[in-house]
Each structure stands twice: as C-alpha cells, then as structure tokens.
Amino acid sequence: MTKKKRVYINTIGCQMNVYDSGQLMTILKAHGFQETHEVEQADLIIVNTCAIREKAVQKMASFIGRFAGLKQKKPDARMVVAGCVAQQQGKKIIERFPYVDVVVGTHAFRRLPALLEDRELRAAPVVDISMTKDIEKTDSRTLLRHHQTNISEFVTIMRGCDNFCTYCVVPYVRGPEISRSPEDILSEISVLVESGMKEVTLLGQNVNSYGMKEGLCTFPELLKKVNEIDGLERIRFVTSHPKDLSPELIESFGRLEKLCRHIHLPVQSGSDRILKRMNRRYTAGAYLDKIRRLRQTAPDMALTTDIIVGFPGETEQDFYQTLELIRQVEYESLFAFEYSDRPDAPARRFKDKVEPPEKNRRLRELFALQESITRNKQEAMVGRTVEVLVEGESKKQQKQKYPINEASTELTGRTGGNRIVNFSFGLDCNLDINNLKGQTIQVRIEKAFSNSLWGIPVGMEFTSRQNKGGYVHVA
Ligand code: 5AD
Ligand code: SF4
Secondary structure, three states, rough: OOEEEEEEEEEEEOHHHHHHHHHHHHHHHHHHHEOOOOOHOOOOOOEEEEOHHHHHHHHHHHHHHHOOOHHHHOOEEEEEEEEEHHHOOOOHHHHOOOOOEEEEOOOOHHHHHHHHHHHHHHHEEEEEOOOOOOOOOHHHHHHOOOOOOOOOEEEEEEEEEOOOOOOHHHHHHOOOEEEOOOOHHHHHHHHHHHOOOOEEEEEEHHHHOOOOOOOOOOHHHHHHHHOOOOOOOEEEEEEOOOHHOOOHHHHHHOOOOOOOOEEOOOOOOOOOOHHHOOOOOOOOHHHHHHHHHHHHOOOOEEEEEEEEEEEOOOOOOHHHHHHHHHHHHHOOEEEEEEEEOOOHHHHHOOOOOOHHHHHHHHHHHHHHHHHHHHHHHHHOOOOEEEEEEEEEEEEHHOOOOOOOOOOOOEEEEEEOOOOOOEEEEEOOOOOOHHHHOEEEEEEEEEEEEEEEEEEEOOOOOOHHHHHOOOHHHHH
C-alpha cells in the first residue's frame, strides 16, 4: 500500500475561510490525502488567504516566504495558495513566489485535486481563478465520510456580496451574491446533526438577503426550517447587514427556541456622514432603532459589532459619534480595525486619508472604552446561573499533560449569548466527563475574566432535550 500524502492547511481570515478550508480538507481526504498539523511533515501545504486588510495579505506573504527553504529540502512537496488573495492576484503570486505550485481562487477550490494533477502533467505552476455563476451542490453524505464532526459547525448558506461598501474587497474577490437552495442546506445540517453536531452557525456575507435574488425562501423562513431539525440544539448566524434586518427576522428571536439570543450586527461607524461615504445605506439613528426593537423582542439579546476607525475623511467629531454609539448600545464585545486601503475598493481613491498614528490612537481609545463596558458586563455575570453547551476540554486543560478524569478537569462551552464558560469538576467526581460533550448544562458563574467566565456546574440536572430527566452526580 502506498503511503498517504499528508496535507497541512493554514487558514487566515473569516469563518467563511474556516468553512472553505474544512471543505477543502474533506475533498482532499476523499482523494486519498491525510491531515497533518505539522507543516514540516506535509507533502501538500495550502494557505487559504484573506484580502480584507493589508495585514492579512502580509501574513500570507510571510507564511509562503518561510517555506521557500522547505521546497529546496523536499522538492516533491507542493504549495497551494487558495482563497481571496489568490482570486485577487492570480498569476502575480507565481511571479512573486515562483516555487508556488497552484493558485486557486474562491470559486475554483473544489477543483484542486484536478489542478494538482495538472501541475504534475505540465511540470509548471497552475492558476485557476475562474468564477462561476452557479453555486456548487454538496453531496453531504459523501463529504461527511471524511469529516470529523464537532459539537459546533459552520454551514455556508450563500456566497459573495452585492453591497459594495466603499472600503470592502469582498464583492470583487468573492463575486456576486448567490444563495444555496434550502434543500441543500437542510440536508447538510441534518447529516451533520446525525454525526454529532448540536450547534450550527449559518454563514454568509449578508445572510439577511438570503434567497431574495433567486426567489428562494426568505432568511426567517429558512431559520424556521432549520429550527425544526430534530437533535439540533442551537442556531447562530453571521453576518447581518443592518439595512436588511427585517421585522420578521427580529420576531424570529422571540419565536424560535433554538435561535441563540445573539446578533453580530456590524455598524462600522456612528457618523451618518461617514456611513454615507461607506455606502452602508442606513443612518446611526435607524441602526439604533433596530437595536431597540431587537431588545424589545429579546431583552437578554447579546450584541456584537465591527467598527472601522480612520476611514478617509473621518474627523474627531465623527469618531466621537462612534464612541457615543458604542456607549449607547453597550456591546458585549466588538471587533475594530484601522481603515486599510484595498486594491479594487473605491475608498482607495478618496483623497482625505487619516494618518496612521491618528488611526492607531483612535483604535486604542475605542478599545479602552469597550474594555470597560465588557468588564462591567462580564462582572455582572458572577453569581448568575447560565446554560452552557459543552464543547470539550478547555484550552488550559488541553495544555496540561494529564488525561481527562485523572485530576481536576476543566471543560469549556458557550452560553446562548456566545460567552465562553470554563468549568471544573473535582478529583473525586465519578462522572463520565466524556459524556458531557454536546450536553447543555447549568453552570453557576464564580469568576469573570475579559474573554471568558469560570464556574461550577449546579444541580447536575441535564437540560439537554435528549437527556430530559437524566441526572449525574458530582461529589
Ligand atoms: N479596512 C479595515 N477594515 C475593513 N473591514 C472590511 N474592509 C476593511 C478595510 N478596507 C472590516 C469591516 C468588516 C470586517 C469583516 O472587516 O469592519 O465588517
Ligand atoms: Fe463587504 Fe459591505 Fe459586503 Fe460586508 S456588506 S462583505 S462589508 S461589501
């Protein structure tokens, strides 16, 4: 028997890339490859790239650069550049890094096995950045034979974006918006549930406009169908565009018991003038109104957002309006970025750029404000009992050498509001901890940290739908 070739994938960027890398790995496994986490051992090295900000592109370049030497030592090893930067730069990547074997764009990555064969036949680098109008159909069952299912998984419901925010490269590198059919999505989720998934995160650049163009069902209708899948415990989704957040979607948070009370709603700026220049097509007032309605429907709604500081033309006053909006909304947490010029994106041509040190000062000021809000919110959780979907060993536990159950054990999970909760069991607990994975349990919060909470499971009564009435004993 010939030895299986080993593949290593480095994923840079958003959840969409994480999903694509998972699909890529599954396809390669179906073609006889096996996964390795040691890059030096790999016969095939793939970097799935992100073009959203210049820093992500630099990360790709330094990764590819590091492995020039490896190619010399191991001439049979192959290197693939996939995803958004591949799409954007095409053969320029080969010009800059001649030892790269295959460049595969966002619409072509499923063809990678054939492209690798092509590379061998031609004994020259291969570039495929063709874009298609269709969205691929997934044969979920075949793919799953090669997939290790986690408690929580991503499922893409649409690709591309038609919004053309002036700073953003996505519509150019991922192409126009296109939705998968509800049947395809539901079948993928059902198969994942059968193999152990409890929580699904539906992915799209703008999930709120799901199905509109194709006349499929609406996003709230899709959520309702997903909610009906037996054995699925939780539903999440990212990302929503505020302009398309409909009253029906807001109502879904009140109606669908599996839909987590958390929404990531990128605001980008609190200044109407800047929002207009960004082509976001809503005002800060309209955004705040939607937040009010969300909180009326679900008072415990957790909110997170994305913000860009130092967009061209952003004055101190515009920036203070952003800080003011953050104070008003009180997000659980947020992602904030300094504006970065992108090739293709129209804002690149705006003349009134904000200087880098000023962008950086604004970013630090914004983070300081959010840190104090997050700290207060985290501390307010102490003493409360929360429902946690157990995902596995905590990061701390994973780093420790002793096996699970041999000493005090720390597991991890998340609340519906997406807070990370770690919790421990004592040495003398006679509980089958491995069994807890995938269960929803009650945890009393004892300590708050900036990115996580720590607690002790209470009552020991499983609240999982599958385990109604089941008890475990903890000494
Ligand atoms: N510069 C800085 N941040 C950006 N984002 C998108 N494009 C840029 C850019 N050119 C941010 C937005 C978006 C998140 C995914 O990345 O906040 O919501
Ligand atoms: Fe980019 Fe705007 Fe589309 Fe989001 S909605 S992917 S920010 S163009």
